[in-house]
Amino acid sequence: MDKIIITGGKALDGKISISGGKNAALPLMCAAILTEEDVVFENAPTSLADMDSLKHLLEHLGCEVEFIGSKARINAKGIHHYNAPYDIVRKMRASILVLGPLLARFGEAVVSYPGGCAIGARPIDVTLKGLEALGTEITLDNGYVHAKVKGDQLQGTHYTLAVPSWTGTENLIMAAVFANGTTVFENVAREPEVVDLCNCLNSMGAKIEGAGTPTITIHGVDRLHGTTHTVMTDRLEAGTYAVAAAITGGRIHLDNTTHEVLHAFTESLQRSGASVTPVDNGLIVEGGNEIQPVDIITEPYPGFATDLQAQMMALMTLAKGTSLITETIFENRFMHVPELNRMGANITIQGNIAVVRGVPSLQGAPVMATDLRASVSMVLAGLAAKGDTTVNRIYHLDRGYERLDEKLKACGATIIRSCSD
Numbered sequence: 001m002d003k004i005i006i007t008g009g010k011a012l013d014g015k016i017s018i019s020g021g022k023n024a025a026l027p028l029m030c031a032a033i034l035t036e037e038d039v040v041f042e043n044a045p046t047s048l049a050d051m052d053s054l055k056h057l058l059e060h061l062g063c064e065v066e067f068i069g070s071k072a073r074i075n076a077k078g079i080h081h082y083n084a085p086y087d088i089v090r091k092m093r094a095s096i097l098v099l100g101p102l103l104a105r106f107g108e109a110v111v112s113y114p115g116g117c118a119i120g121a122r123p124i125d126v127t128l129k130g131l132e133a134l135g136t137e138i139t140l141d142n143g144y145v146h147a148k149v150k151g152d153q154l155q156g157t158h159y160t161l162a163v164p165s166w167t168g169t170e171n172l173i174m175a176a177v178f179a180n181g182t183t184v185f186e187n188v189a190r191e192p193e194v195v196d197l198c199n200c201l202n203s204m205g206a207k208i209e210g211a212g213t214p215t216i217t218i219h220g221v222d223r224l225h226g227t228t229h230t231v232m233t234d235r236l237e238a239g240t241y242a243v244a245a246a247i248t249g250g251r252i253h254l255d256n257t258t259h260e261v262l263h264a265f266t267e268s269l270q271r272s273g274a275s276v277t278p279v280d281n282g283l284i285v286e287g288g289n290e291i292q293p294v295d296i297i298t299e300p301y302p303g304f305a306t307d308l309q310a311q312m313m314a315l316m317t318l319a320k321g322t323s324l325i326t327e328t329i330f331e332n333r334f335m336h337v338p339e340l341n342r343m344g345a346n347i348t349i350q351g352n353i354a355v356v357r358g359v360p361s362l363q364g365a366p367v368m369a370t371d372l373r374a375s376v377s378m379v380l381a382g383l384a385a386k387g388d389t390t391v392n393r394i395y396h397l398d399r400g401y402e403r404l405d406e407k408l409k410a411c412g413a414t415i416i417r418s419c420s421d
């Protein structure tokens, strides 16, 4: 299994081009199911393992999927069934995003019920109840969700999501694009990636209003046509490398990203003593002389993103004081804590609050990754630690970060990727 070995202690200095967003590209690729025409995505993060998993699933359904550099082309005309099997879905929970579009196009879908993962139970009750509100009969058997339209068409509805589920919102929007009449969804996710999806769907002929607000209205249409759409920047990748600059006291120019999509995070990073300067098509992040403690509470967008919590915690381990990090989204998203403590951090967990007492320095150590963002928080800690840090199980990293070792090496990091037995 591959691992990454980092020799810490260097202030990073350089430029990193941010890739297209994983959590934007995955739903966008599923949206291509809604038309028989070509859908082309520019700035797609095609080298991510998750993109490969979804390509495999779409091809299994009968789609034509082509990755050419950072361009992805999908044609779903050839879909010949609507079954997403367990052995594919289990590799990537976001495969559930084929449920809504398959149901909208074919009136039926059979998708393996996505299990939980390291960070939590990850239920999909909000999605299933929303599909029932649209006139779908849902049955669960043998670990599969079987969704079937009652009658010959989904019916417009007014449905309030119990929680603003991010992929739940995306699945329901895609399910409703052909529904008869008007659908109103309340308490939806407001993430920029949801807005990106709605912009793409509207460019395909959908009629969706209110994206980015708590209420989305969808006027059903008969069909969608192809389009070419540019995937939005990966704000989670950008935030990760912003911490790399702050934790090493360096300076990184983050290109191909925007200030707007990071505002809650940027504000916290500035409070920690880093400077964040918007420049054309990006940001310049510079670490301060001292890292100040900052209290964080994760919340749905536009609050502080849970997907940047582990990265910010790595930074806070070296702050001049104590920080409280409260995780309100997932029930088990502190698995990076024991590994950071093995590197000399001083973190104690009290319920959903991590008390991070800053220490003068971290020591490199062999560490184990458990999920995508926990893995990258160890890379960040390793960049600042004295000595070598070996991050094992880096397939987690490859799911969400394109060429991470190359991008950091280009900023002066001593980081090597080695294949171990």
Ligand code: EPZ
Pocket (backbone or CB within 6 Å): 023, 026, 094, 120, 121, 122, 123, 124, 125, 126, 127, 163, 164, 165, 166, 167, 168, 306, 307, 329, 330, 331, 372, 373, 400
């Ligand atoms: C999306 O997952 C993201 N994944 C996650 O990013 C992100 O951490 C999460 O949203 C944050 O909200 C993609 O976009 C592919 P949720 P999703 O439904 O949609 C509870 C990463 O690192 N909930 O918004 O599965 C749930 O238990 C990944 O890139 C219900 O109770 O998350 C969780 O506690 C990790 N019932 C909270 O809401 C439901 O029906 C947020 O879940 C749905 C969710």
